[in-house]
Amino acid sequence: MGIEMINSNDKMKAISKNLLIDRGVTIKDIAEIVYDLQKKYIPSIKHKDCMDAIERVLDKREVQNAILTGIELDRLAEENKLSEPLETLINGDNPLYGIDEILVLSIVNVYGSIGFTNFGYVDKLKPGIIGKLDEEGKKPNKCNTFLDDIIGAIAAAAASSIAHNFEDKKE
């Protein structure tokens, strides 16, 4: 069963999107962040452009893999199914546990260096849904250690994709 799923990019994308929705994140939530990142550079940008860019990002196998892996680790931490001390490191979003930021490099790297700086920015400022996830993750039976970075990385990658397309159209 697993084999059929992973051999179809469409199925992998659908599974990834469903996982995000199950964890309380919509494409529209992410599009808000992308819009705020890009409107100062491209005043004519529409929310639709941001939604489309996120869909392009979710088409990438690297992005799907990062979503599946990160959300699984969050879920296992919530259910206390990880071994110690990993359970404590992930569940407490420990400042010296940087694997969440490393995992999402697989998303951020795909669109070059603009993705990279946008990610650092949203990871620090935690706008919109990212801030909400960060707060929610502090509750006793909740863990969003990987999810907030995944959302930040998708938003950063989508913003970069828009920036590249916009510059290319100038010619």
Added chain:
Amino acid sequence: MGIEMINSNDKMKAISKNLLIDRGVTIKDIAEIVYDLQKKYIPSIKHKDCMDAIERVLDKREVQNAILTGIELDRLAEENKLSEPLETLINGDNPLYGIDEILVLSIVNVYGSIGFTNFGYVDKLKPGIIGKLDEEGKKPNKCNTFLDDIIGAIAAAAASSIAHNFEDKKE
């Protein structure tokens, strides 16, 4: 209990080393690879230098985090405790699942670009214990998807640490 562990670097290092040994990897196995990587550049190198370099690498918090996380995912895959399709992706070491290589960037990056090229090299050639782990991982109830990359990354980082120290001593 977890909190005490993760606040002590010595304890985190001891846990990480024990995990490697539990999975069948000794520091001596890794030192063999480091020795082979460096002897052509530093003919006077000793196995002791390689063991010491690996100890320095294992001192790093990023390296400990990568070991804990990667081996946990291998173990959970072996025990069929991951959700589909992640279970199939990791258990089958799927060629389009590159999160194992991304995770170990946290190890490889620490020692700059020499670590980076050494890692690619051992990841392709799979010398010594890495080849053994790769073969072993293909057995029905065994998964070394993350472990072989972790060992390759530790070896690559240790080789880089030796190269840096050697060049610095030339002055």
Added chain:
Amino acid sequence: MGIEMINSNDKMKAISKNLLIDRGVTIKDIAEIVYDLQKKYIPSIKHKDCMDAIERVLDKREVQNAILTGIELDRLAEENKLSEPLETLINGDNPLYGIDEILVLSIVNVYGSIGFTNFGYVDKLKPGIIGKLDEEGKKPNKCNTFLDDIIGAIAAAAASSIAHNFEDKKE
């Protein structure tokens, strides 16, 4: 002559610091940014801690190499000594030219994922001397395309070094 210089880490560090000062950047300027990045996490932090952390970052060969290379490219662009279209790309700090952000990965990567997010943050917000360099670089005979990213990366790496030391002392 070059050989002697590059075989001494002390000389390479001194050359790198002098290059920064020649381009109008003092260690104190960078320390201001580090202080602002860390004071919210470590209220007891002193400016002296930030200056010390920057000195540790400047000890690294990767950092010295990035400073030498980036400032050389800025200087050559200012003097119109680069071939077209590279001259126009660098002199105009073109948004699709991301080599400046890539170059400083060699600085940022050294201290793990905290360095990475701090860099993205300061690269977007351009606090203190970074904003000044960015403005100055827009003048006709001036180019700071690489320099502002180098300063951001040094500040981010120093902030990460402080964060790691602080967490380790907790044990």
Added chain:
Amino acid sequence: MGIEMINSNDKMKAISKNLLIDRGVTIKDIAEIVYDLQKKYIPSIKHKDCMDAIERVLDKREVQNAILTGIELDRLAEENKLSEPLETLINGDNPLYGIDEILVLSIVNVYGSIGFTNFGYVDKLKPGIIGKLDEEGKKPNKCNTFLDDIIGAIAAAAASSIAHNFEDKKE
């Protein structure tokens, strides 16, 4: 004049290809390396597939930027136009100068983790044209410090692009 060039992706690609040819590298030379990297995984692969993949890689703005910047630094080093000690570092392909490997991360990262390990492999083994460039770069008035890494990175990225396309077609 520069502005028109950089606003056209086609012109930027043509300039990049011409620079490679001027430095003695043909697309066919690179295709040989790609073919050798992939034939063991995809026995039916044709040289034409490798040439096409290289063309896709050269379409990317990040790749064009890396080619322009790296070859410029090699050329300036050859003509003794760089400041010391950078001149000596680049002209001598100093083992502690890792900016060449960092620069090409902008090429390698674009195709995810397969590109990353392939690059390390060819960077160590130096097959075909890479070995020739490496040897040639040791001659008195010649410098290929950046070029050999650029070719390795393009080959690695092209191999990854082929691997991704091949796996996707399996579904």
